Amino acid sequence: MAKRKPKPEPEPETAPVAPVAEAEALPVVTSIKGFRPDWTCRDFQFELGKTYTVSGPIEACANGFHACPTDEHPFSVFEYYPAAGSRFAEVTQSGASDRAGDKLASASITIGVEISLGDLVARAVKWVTDRADKALSNFSNGYSSAASSVGDSSAASSVGYSSAASSVGDSSAASSVGDSSAASSVGHRSAASSV
DSSP, rough: OOOOOOOOOOOOOOOOOOOOOEEEEEEEEEEEEEEOOOSTTEEEOOOTTOOOOOOOOTTTTTTSSSETTTTTTTTGEEEEEEEETEEEEEEEEEEEEEEEETTEEEEEEEEEEEEEHHHHHHHHHHHHHOOOOGEEEEEESTTTEEEEESSSTOOOEEEEOEOOOEEETTOOOEEESSTEEEEESTTTTTTEEOO
């Protein structure tokens, strides 16, 4: 009896496979992160000087280590952790990332040094003055000098005995240096410093 050839098996049906979008690979970014007084964030315990990684897809507000990059206003961290009763640190973030507004989620984070509130204020003044429109800025130097500016992202700076600086407008800054000096700033994310 002649042997029959076996029937060829049908090819399995396959659906086209869409390419999976990979999370953006993040170069090392310096950020500011807020914590509870015991160095926890969302019930995760952190320590200064340590590096942490998380697995899975990184998604802002869902998975990853969150912080506010330094290209954002330093006070943006206060939207997540209040100035009173919180601790803050400069951190570096790397690996896969996802950004939502002023918050960056990353697969890896290294907790650097603690930042005081005074340090945050100084960073806020520098952040604003670095971005201030020079036409909206006012600088003064000398005994009983005064400087004022009005407008968003404006800056006023005064140096000298009994000097004063004031600034009005969102993301504005005022700084005054000298004995009996004063500084005031009014507006969302504004800062004032007097030394």
